[in-house]
Amino acid sequence: MAEQKKVRFVIERQDGPDSAPYTQEFDVDYRPGLNVVAALMEIQKNPVTVDGKKVAPVVWECNCLEKVCGACMMVINGKARQACCSLIDNLEQPIRLQPARTFPVIRDLLIDRSVMFESLKRIQGWVEVDGSWDVKDAPIQNPYTAETAYEISHCMTCGCCMEACPNVGPQSDFIGPSPTVQAYLFNLHPLGKFDAPKRLNALMEKGGITSCGNSQNCVQACPKNIKLTTYLAQLNRDVNKQALKNIFNH
Template identity: 60%
Template sequence: MAEKTISLVITRQDTPESTPYKEEFTIPYRPGMNVISCLMEIQRNPVNSQGQKTKPVIWESNCLEEVCGACSMVINGKPRQACTALVDKLEQPIRIAPMSTFPVQRDLSIDRSRMFDALKRVKAWIPIDGTHDLGPGPRMPEVERQWAYELSKCMTCGVCLEACPNVNEKSPFIGPFAISQVRLFNEHPTGNMNKHERLEALMGEGGITNCGNSQNCVQSCPKGIPLTTSIAHMNKETTKHAVKRFFFS
């Protein structure tokens, strides 16, 4: 009986500057495999479809349960996490490529620094540190907490940036996720105390007005975060803030 196999076409790149190329692999099938276990198989036996020995494919992964966002890559044309990309549900050959909106380090490993820089720019945190005990903060209403929790599921995976037509080398757009994080931290009763700083950051270069409403982000988000609702909401908030700032201060 012929052994069942999986065929993969992987877009590879040796250094950040070198030209990408495609390499085909055929690996033995095991039940319940995902894309990560395919890559692990190639790592164990780095031989391509032509039977030539090759460099093992480099990738990043961490939690293996779709909460860390590290293993995002383009699988059969769509950006998603490799850990939840189950081989049985994928069309073969499985085409795997790095999310090329980001600088490619090597093979499938990319540099998502711009996302962390964006979070710093919009101050996506709640400043609570001080020199003395400030006591408990204000309570958050349960109804607000419920939807805010959905926004907190963002894992900075980069899928929304990869899908967005307005995130590219020509555009300074910080990306949909950062706008949604501003909504999350501005909703928090303690975070709300610094909401103006985050709104001003959204009104800056590469901020919220770079959104072109293609809405690919909300279609692509693996966590189902209502990104376009967050963007429209922050459109309202930044507009209100701009009007207030212009007329009243």
């Protein structure tokens, strides 16, 4: 039998938030269709480095393995991606895994993305329904608008756009492409649009949409192919109109 083909992983590890990063290398048996999460799972079963040292298994976050939960975002060969759908066959080897350092690192590849969820509070990312009880029918919606909403509503808060965006990070207060564009989602809804001025005003605050520098990395990095830059431009338009209203209506 031919010798088992191996895949080399170079993983940037870090024991805690304040520890210094270091790298370790692992070999994983190749098989067709292998992805990065599956490879990390293999390392869990036998956490031994290429030097034969038995180490603690690599820590990372994953849930669904179907590219819908957004948990397993990491930097793979320099780019932010979902690890579950990163097939080994499509990656240059050795494969370098790093945590997305735009966010605070907890351990190894595990990062703290709570800032994204906090930003969703800031932009009022919800429809102000009276309650979960029944109140007649819901309004009819333009199916084309609904389709745009559906596209934006695919955003899984994975943070790829945040990691790719040069204006997001510890050096900046920008809330990032994803939470910003979510504001547009709720402004599209027939009930959500009642609060559109609130959301637009929130985007005008420090760290809001004005911090976008138009590098347009977000739209390239988005694993869900959301047309982020288009909606950012639309929001810019809406925000400008809102600014005029703020000036002339009061």
